Amino acid sequence: MSSETPRAGDLLVRTGAVVFLVGAVATMATMAPLFLGADPLPPVAWFVCMLMGVGFLIAGAGVLRSIAEQRRQASGASSASQ
Template sequence: MSTNYPGDGLVRVGGVVFAVGAVATLITVVPLLVGADPLPTAAYLVSMLMGAGFLLAGCGLLRSMAAQRRSDRAAQSAQSSAPAGSFAR
């Protein structure tokens, strides 16, 4: 049984943004290792997406955790308020 929580989309988007930033970082480092001319500043700016993606995924993870805790607490309080002898589903 799979439940989608509010932060799941942020985690997915953060992963994609992180991957784009990681590829850009590899592309910008290669010319420095081979002795070629460095890439323009825009390439280094795209590399910063790696940190932004990590931040997005972290925020999505925290949001998803909070939603899951709220859901678990609501289920727990519903189960504890059920009358004796009845079965909570």
């Protein structure tokens, strides 16, 4: 366990990673029948694959939120020292 305090955006990045992994597994499961010569999965499975992009966007939003928070802290520290 880390002793580091969670920063703004950390939860979004973790959530985005989990959603991305769910989408990646769904993509592999959806593509497997195409290579194995089996019947393709229903369209619902193809829509679950879109979670890869959604997870990527969520994680990106978390990174941007973390950047914004760090900039706010840096500008606050520099204005306080002047």
